[in-house]
Amino acid sequence: MSTLPARSAVSLADASEIKTCCAALYEQDWVRMLLPDSYHPGGPAMTRRLADMVDLRPGMRVLDLASGAGDTALLLAAEYEVDVTGIDRSAALIKRANRRAFDAHPANAARFVAGDAESLPFASESFDIVICECAFCTFPDKTTAASEMGRVLRTGGRIGISDMTVDAADFGYEFTGLAGWACCIAGARTMTGYSDLLAAAGLQVQTAEAHAETLLELLDRVEPRLLAAAILRPPTFPVLDKAEVQKWMAVARQAIASGSAGYCLLTAQKPERSGISRASKRSLT
Amino acid sequence: MTQLQTHPATKRDRDEVFVEFTKSICPVCKVVVDAEVNVRNNRVYLRKRCKEHGPFEALVYSDAQMWFESQRFNKPGTIPLKTHNEVDRGCPLDCGFCPDHKQHACLGIIEVNTSCNLDCPLCFADSGHQPDGFSLSREQVAAGLDAFVEAEGNPEVVMFSGGEPTIHPLILDFIAMAIDRNIELVTLNTNGIRLARDQRFVDALAAFTPRPRIYLQFDGLEAQTSLALRGRDLQALKQQALDRCAQAGIVVVLAAAVERGVNEHEVGGIVRFGIEHPAVKGVAFQPVTHSGRHPEFDPCDRVTNSDVIHALADQLPEWFRASDFVPVPCCFPACRSITYAITDGETVIPVTRLLDVEDHIDYVANRVMPDPSIRAALEKLWSASAFTGSPTTDANLDALGCSACGIEPGSLVESLSDRAFMIVIQDFQDPYTLNVRQLMKCCVAEIIPDGRLIPFCAYNSVGYREQVREQLSGVKVPTIVPNANTLQPGLIPTRYGSRTVAETGSGTGFNSTNVGQRLR
Numbered sequence: 001m002s003t004l005p006a007r008s009a010v011s012l013a014d015a016s017e018i019k020t021c022c023a024a025l026y027e028q029d030w031v032r033m034l035l036p037d038s039y040h041p042g043g044p045a046m047t048r049r050l051a052d053m054v055d056l057r058p059g060m061r062v063l064d065l066a067s068g069a070g071d072t073a074l075l076l077a078a079e080y081e082v083d084v085t086g087i088d089r090s091a092a093l094i095k096r097a098n099r100r101a102f103d104a105h106p107a108n109a110a111r112f113v114a115g116d117a118e119s120l121p122f123a124s125e126s127f128d129i130v131i132c133e134c135a136f137c138t139f140p141d142k143t144t145a146a147s148e149m150g151r152v153l154r155t156g157g158r159i160g161i162s163d164m165t166v167d168a169a170d171f172g173y174e175f176t177g178l179a180g181w182a183c184c185i186a187g188a189r190t191m192t193g194y195s196d197l198l199a200a201a202g203l204q205v206q207t208a209e210a211h212a213e214t215l216l217e218l219l220d221r222v223e224p225r226l227l228a229a230a231i232l233r234p235p236t237f238p239v240l241d242k243a244e245v246q247k248w249m250a251v252a253r254q255a256i257a258s259g260s261a262g263y264c265l266l267t268a269q270k271p272e273r274s275g276i277s278r279a280s281k282r283s284l285t
Numbered sequence: 286m287t288q289l290q291t292h293p294a295t296k297r298d299r300d301e302v303f304v305e306f307t308k309s310i311c312p313v314c315k316v317v318v319d320a321e322v323n324v325r326n327n328r329v330y331l332r333k334r335c336k337e338h339g340p341f342e343a344l345v346y347s348d349a350q351m352w353f354e355s356q357r358f359n360k361p362g363t364i365p366l367k368t369h370n371e372v373d374r375g376c377p378l379d380c381g382f383c384p385d386h387k388q389h390a391c392l393g394i395i396e397v398n399t400s401c402n403l404d405c406p407l408c409f410a411d412s413g414h415q416p417d418g419f420s421l422s423r424e425q426v427a428a429g430l431d432a433f434v435e436a437e438g439n440p441e442v443v444m445f446s447g448g449e450p451t452i453h454p455l456i457l458d459f460i461a462m463a464i465d466r467n468i469e470l471v472t473l474n475t476n477g478i479r480l481a482r483d484q485r486f487v488d489a490l491a492a493f494t495p496r497p498r499i500y501l502q503f504d505g506l507e508a509q510t511s512l513a514l515r516g517r518d519l520q521a522l523k524q525q526a527l528d529r530c531a532q533a534g535i536v537v538v539l540a541a542a543v544e545r546g547v548n549e550h551e552v553g554g555i556v557r558f559g560i561e562h563p564a565v566k567g568v569a570f571q572p573v574t575h576s577g578r579h580p581e582f583d584p585c586d587r588v589t590n591s592d593v594i595h596a597l598a599d600q601l602p603e604w605f606r607a608s609d610f611v612p613v614p615c616c617f618p619a620c621r622s623i624t625y626a627i628t629d630g631e632t633v634i635p636v637t638r639l640l641d642v643e644d645h646i647d648y649v650a651n652r653v654m655p656d657p658s659i660r661a662a663l664e665k666l667w668s669a670s671a672f673t674g675s676p677t678t679d680a681n682l683d684a685l686g687c688s689a690c691g692i693e694p695g696s697l698v699e700s701l702s703d704r705a706f707m708i709v710i711q712d713f714q715d716p717y718t719l720n721v722r723q724l725m726k727c728c729v730a731e732i733i734p735d736g737r738l739i740p741f742c743a744y745n746s747v748g749y750r751e752q753v754r755e756q757l758s759g760v761k762v763p764t765i766v767p768n769a770n771t772l773q774p775g776l777i778p779t780r781y782g783s784r785t786v787a788e789t790g791s792g793t794g795f796n797s798t799n800v801g802q803r804l805r
Binding site for chain 1: 627628629632634635638639701704
């Protein structure tokens with residue numbers, strides 16, 4: 001029986017494959033069919049919760065890391081009156097997000113650029129807030145990504161992350177079979193794991209909340225869509241077997257019930273003085 | 286200090302919330318009376334009073350919360366091309382339609398005869414082995430169909446009913462006449478006996494293009510149910526009829542009358558049976574309408590739409606929740622709820638889990654800017670003309686599947702319509718439950734050879750059925766009175782098995798309402 005790849009040993013080739021895989025995945029129409037409103041667990045309600053936790057205020061400069069089709073950024077711009085820049089690896093999603101921003105109100109409050117989380121094309125200290133929803137787990141080099149987030153954040157600024165949590169070793173191979181989740185699960189950490197990564201980048205973790213219930217809601221939304229796809233077989237959809245879908249769902253629900261899989265919201269602050277880690281210093285050079 | 290004297294009597298609150306003022310009829314003399322709708326213990330009741338026959342109350346919706354929520358699914362009606370009567374005496378005495386009617390006829394019903402090869406204890410049409418009924422001629426059916434075409438332009442669905450329409454010697458001619466008039470879908474409302482016994486008849490139906498659909502009386506799987514509602518165990522015949530339809534490629538929707546204490550526990554089993562049977566593409570549940578002939582009942586403890594919805598969710602929790610059943614905006618939303626499920630005969634996925642149907646057909650809140658193509662498809666699907674297997678219904682299911690999911694139309698390997706199963710819950714009104722507010726938007730019409738289109742619930746409640754039968758048969762028909770427990774022991778049986786009263790009164794009961802009077 002195969003096992004998951006060891007987390008610490010992601011080769012460069014693997015890394016670029018994972019990133020491409022994730023970005024390409026979220027471009028797919030069938031992924032939109034599965035998760036029409038919002039890709040991340042908890043949907044807009046969790047986005048608002050995270051925004052409240054980092055205390056978003058009108059006029060703040062916000063970076064939405066891995067912004068996808070722009071749902072989070074547009075929500076924040078509209079409801080919190082902040083100025084949002086979104087960044088994503090997928091040129092297609094950037095294009096779609098910019099089109100939506102153009103149609104949205106207020107206009108010009110959100111813009112989207114293509115780029116890589118591990119090498120952000122922004123000057124240091126250029127944002128008040130960095131938001132990263134359900135994407136940190138997909139970054140192969142999390143240490144660099146965390147220090148980049150710290151670098152572009154102004155002193156005293158805050159980071160809000162929401163993400164899958166996975167407690168290593170508990171998973172069997174079958175869980176990775178669930179196409180889109182493979183990358184998430186493979187790269188996901190425990191809540192402590194994420195906190196440690198942020199701390200290593202010189203950020204002070206402030207609050208952490210567990211929201212496993214949002215994963216169950218997500219499964220309830222996704223399961224009928226996967227089963228319908230297995231019955232109707234849309235051409236753009238991967239071929240699915242009903243029994244496989246039901247098996248994945250049972251494994252996923254079991255993992256959530258046992259606490260092996262969950263969802264968390266984390267906030268951290270860039271300290272006022274000192275405390276800039278070596279990692280972020282290195283990234284500045 | 287002086288002690289305050291408290292008054293010994295204290296005011297009490299009513300035990301109900303008054304939510305609606307409307308009109309109805311006296312179930313005994315059929316005179317039009319004022320009526321009120323009240324909510325008590327989370328149930329919705331219609332109450333009215335006839336000056337001559339006293340107060341009447343009936344349960345109309347067992348889940349008030351659901352009833353309130355249904356109100357927002359109410360879309361503007363469509364004006365028919367032609368109405369038959371002027372507004373003269375007011376609803377429900379000008380049928381029909383009159384220009385005040387709020388909706389066109391999605392579904393037209395022609396009752397071709399009063400004869401039947403069964404004498405069911407339950408029959409709103411009061412049919413059976415009767416020598417004194419009517420059997421429509423070719424000319425009469427033609428006149429009815431022409432009137433329907435005149436009012437509708439391109440009618441979507443005509444249903445031949447009875448009596449038992451399959452035993453009318455001209456039934457195949459009638460079907461051909463409807464197809465000749467470009468009526469999109471012809472359905473046959475039958476008990477299935479002829480389908481089970483006469484292969485040549487099944488073959489003749491299958492030879493039509495487009496093929497007629499069967500609306501098959503099917504109240505449950507247990508012999509007890511069949512005995513209680515139909516007087517004999519019909520299960521083997523139903524099975525045979527369905528198997529023959531499957532073999533001939535004829536689509537069937539099962540029609541189940543649901544009566545309190547008889548077959549409420551069978552609703553899940555009926556759906557399961559339908560989903561597994563290759564001929565069946567849907568089930569229509571009808572809480573028993575206490576018109577015509579029926580066993581004695583309690584008007585305040587009858588089955589309503591929400592009872593059926595909750596029973597389905599309770600009995601099939603792996604497939605359905607109550608929220609999967611969405612009220613129909615085309616008629617009055619409390620009258621009918623529908624869901625569609627995608628199924629391969631084993632797994633069942635309600636489309637409401639794939640698409641927020643409610644948000645798209647909420648005409649009041651309009652919380653989302655609905656996609657017009659999705660709303661248009663949903664409006665056709667959540668309608669009385671919807672019938673899985675009909676060209677319009679299938680086309681809209683496929684359009685829905687595509688636009689809702691962003692898939693190119695026609696590109697699905699298995700089309701949604703091939704895999705769709707429809708569940709309809711429709712509470713037709715009877716002399717106890719008739720609410721003129723709902724009636725005015727009724728979209729199911731009885732087509733009368735004299736050219737009238739009479740809303741189905743008016744036909745069964747107000748006295749039109751008796752009037753038409755009398756006109757067509759030339760035999761006097763008494764006023765039919767519901768066999769309600771509260772009207773005992775004054776009821777006497779008619780020769781058809783329904784009930785009437787010795788004296789329906791002077792018809793002066795209208796004095797209980799002040800319409801037409803003035804203060805000074």
